[in-house]
Amino acid sequence: MPRSWTLKSRPTGMPQHGDFALVETGSRALNDGEVRVANRWLSVDPYMRGRMNDTKSYVAPFALGEPMQGGALGEVVESRSDAIKVGDKVQHMLGWRDEAILPANQVQKLPDLGVPDQQFLGMLGMPGMTAYWGLLDVASAKPGETVFVSAAAGAVGSTVVQVAKAKGMTVIGSAGGADKCAWVKSLGADHVIDYKGDVPLVKALGAAAPDGIDVYFDNVGGDHLDAALAQARDQARFAICGMIDAYNSGAPTQLRYLMRLIGARIRMQGFLVTPYFARAADFYADMAAMVKSGALTSQDTVHDGLDATPDAFLGLFTGGNTGKMLVRL
DSSP states (O other): OOEEEEEOSOOSSSOOGGGEEEEEOOOOOOOTTEEEEEEEEEEOOTTHHHHTSSSOOSSOOOOBTSBOOBOEEEEEEEEOOSSSOTTOEEEESBOSBSEEEEEGGGOEEOOOOSSOGGGGGTTTSHHHHHHHHIIIIISOOOTTOEEEESSTTBHHHHHHHHHHHHTTOEEEEEESSHHHHHHHHHTTOSEEEETTSSSOHHHHHHHHOTTOEEEEEESSOHHHHHHHHHHEEEEEEEEEOOOGGGTTTOOOOOOTTTTHHHHTTOEEEEOOSGGGGGGHHHHHHHHHHHHHHTSOOOOEEEEESGGGHHHHHHHTTTTOOSBEEEEEO
C-alpha cells in the first residue's frame, strides 16, 4: 500500500516529529493522460518550513492531513500518456511519498547528461538552478569581483561557491564547524569563515575582504546579512535567496548596518527560481560542461527509507547536512 507523509499539526518554532504523520494513501487506476511514478529519491529543502505555516506566501501552505509535496525523482511504472513511457526516469513535485500519480505534463524527463540521477535534485536541479541564476543574473556577478556566500556548505551555497570560482571570482564562504569549513575550502573558496567561531562575523568578514564585497548571496539572513551590509562596497548587489535564520523563530536579527543601503547604493533583491525554469536548456548546457570539466563537484547527505524523511528535513535546521539533503527510497 502506498504511503505518504502528512502534516498532522502546524509547528510552533522548530518542527517536532509529532507534527508529521505517515499514512497509507491507497492507490487507484490511472486516468487518461496520467502516469504512476515509483519514487526513488526525495528532496527536503528549507523553504518547506514556510509551507507548514497557514500564511499567505509565494506557494500555498501544506494542508493538514493531506500528503505533503516536494521535489522527487522516480521511474514511471505505468502510463496512460503517449508522451511519457514506462521506464522513463522523471522528476516532479509530489515528494514525501513512495508513489506518485499525476498528469504526464507535470513530470519532466531527466536529461541525458551522464550524471547520477540524484544530481537533478541538487546541483543540476532546483538548488543548482537557484545558485546559478541567483549569482549570475540576480546579482549580476562578474569575473574579478568578490562574492560572499552564506550557508556555503549547503546545496545552494556550495554550488554558488563553485560557479563563482569557475567564472573567475574571489569567493568567501561561511559555514559552521571545522569540517564544513574545510570542505568549502576544498571546493575552491578563497576564504572560509566559521560562523561558530569566536570572532564576530562582521569582523571576520572584514578581515577576509579588507576591500569589501561586491556580491552577497544570502541563504541565512540575520547576522550574515548584517555583516554583508557592513562590508559591502559601493553599488554591491545582494541576491536574497533564503533566511533560514528566522524560519523557525519568525524574528529576524536586528540589522544594525541597514542604513548602508543608502550611502553605498546597495541593490538588494529577493528572488524565486521558478521564473528561470524556462531557461533550463541554457542552465543545463553551462552547468553540464562545468561538471564534465571537473570544475564542479557535489556531495550529498543521504537518509534511507521513507520513514526517515522528517529526520532529514529537521537536520536542515541543526547543521545535519553537507551539500544536498536527500532521502533514498
